[in-house]
Amino acid sequence: MPRTLITGGAGFLGSHLCDRLIEEGHSVVCMDNLITGDTENIEHLFELGQDRFRFVEYDVTDYLHVGGELDYVLHFASPAAPDDYLQYPIQTLKVGALGTHKALGLAKAKDARLLLASTSEVYGDPLVHPQPEDYWGNVNPIGERGVYDEAKRFGEALAMAYHRYHGVETRIARIFNTYGPRMRVDDGRALPTFMGQALRGEPLTVYGDGSQTRAFCYVDDLVEGLYRLLMSDWAEPVNLGNPDEITIKEFAEEIIEVTGSDSDITYEPLPEDDPQVRQPDISRAKEVLGWAPEVDRREGLERTLEYFKAELKCRPKRNDRV
Numbered sequence: 001m002p003r004t005l006i007t008g009g010a011g012f013l014g015s016h017l018c019d020r021l022i023e024e025g026h027s028v029v030c031m032d033n034l035i036t037g038d039t040e041n042i043e044h045l046f047e048l049g050q051d052r053f054r055f056v057e058y059d060v061t062d063y064l065h066v067g068g069e070l071d072y073v074l075h076f077a078s079p080a081a082p083d084d085y086l087q088y089p090i091q092t093l094k095v096g097a098l099g100t101h102k103a104l105g106l107a108k109a110k111d112a113r114l115l116l117a118s119t120s121e122v123y124g125d126p127l128v129h130p131q132p133e134d135y136w137g138n139v140n141p142i143g144e145r146g147v148y149d150e151a152k153r154f155g156e157a158l159a160m161a162y163h164r165y166h167g168v169e170t171r172i173a174r175i176f177n178t179y180g181p182r183m184r185v186d187d188g189r190a191l192p193t194f195m196g197q198a199l200r201g202e203p204l205t206v207y208g209d210g211s212q213t214r215a216f217c218y219v220d221d222l223v224e225g226l227y228r229l230l231m232s233d234w235a236e237p238v239n240l241g242n243p244d245e246i247t248i249k250e251f252a253e254e255i256i257e258v259t260g261s262d263s264d265i266t267y268e269p270l271p272e273d274d275p276q277v278r279q280p281d282i283s284r285a286k287e288v289l290g291w292a293p294e295v296d297r298r299e300g301l302e303r304t305l306e307y308f309k310a311e312l313k314c315r316p317k318r319n320d321r322v
Contacts, residue, residue: 005029008077010037033059061094064102070110075103076117083188089147096151104162113169120176121149130279143273176241176280180219181307198261208270210249215279217242218300221293228289241280242293
């Protein structure tokens with residue numbers, strides 16, 4: 001039975017990866033400091049027992065030790081939503097730098113393969129569209145978003161250094177906008193914010209004139225791509241996302257339609273360094289992994305809607321929580 005550590009395993013993507021790897025026969029150690037993760041995402045796994053699933057509440061920027069053998073390390077610990085990395089800028093930088101360093105050191109010590117969760121934000125506000133992996137990006141290192149962008153860019157550089165100089169098997173996933181169950185309502189990302197507002201009958205907040213574009217990938221497709229990358233022999237970055245591009249204004253209108261809401265759309269000033277376009281070139285993923293997303297956006301939104309309806313019944317708006 002392969003044994004795998006997933007840092008950030010109680011988060012949105014991390015928890016889905018816990019599910020998938022357990023399905024694939026892995027014994028999973030899930031590690032999370034719960035700054036943005038939630039044990040509700042993984043509580044269904046506790047009944048499996050310590051041999052199949054173990055949760056450890058821990059900050060991976062500290063000394064990182066896991067007893068016994070490890071075959072894989074998946075480093076997904078990081079605030080990822082804008083509200084989170086703007087609220088926790090220092091923690092975001094630390095987990096991208098110190099956390100990645102600790103995870104790579106552990107992988108080296110255990111002779112394990114490491115998968116790094118990077119992001120499309122390494123491209124910044126891109127001057128090339130769509131974005132291929134050989135594009136170096138257009139990033140403001142001292143802007144508010146720089147704490148996330150540069151943390152991930154440094155993490156990629158560190159992973160490649162460990163690969164080249166220590167022979168660590170590393171895999172780098174540049175993850176584009178992903179959505180699905182277990183996202184937090186009102187976390188600053190477009191989909192959970194729009195869906196929460198629509199279900200409450202509030203106006204949907206669009207920044208700028210809404211002409212900026214995004215491309216949204218359903219979580220099941222993304223996890224399939226991550227698993228294929230983990231099991232591949234490819235060490236350089238791979239874009240994972242759905243290239244079906246849409247403007248934010250059109251996306252807000254689509255959310256209103258899917259939810260059956262009578263909400264209006266309001267407009268606010270565009271945040272600093274907000275990317276004007278975002279669309280993955282997934283040619284490499286198709287060629288190397290044989291992967292492309294299969295769930296179309298409307299189907300994915302309808303699946304996600306049921307989760308958000310249930311969430312809003314049992315949880316207050318995030319800013320209203322004690």
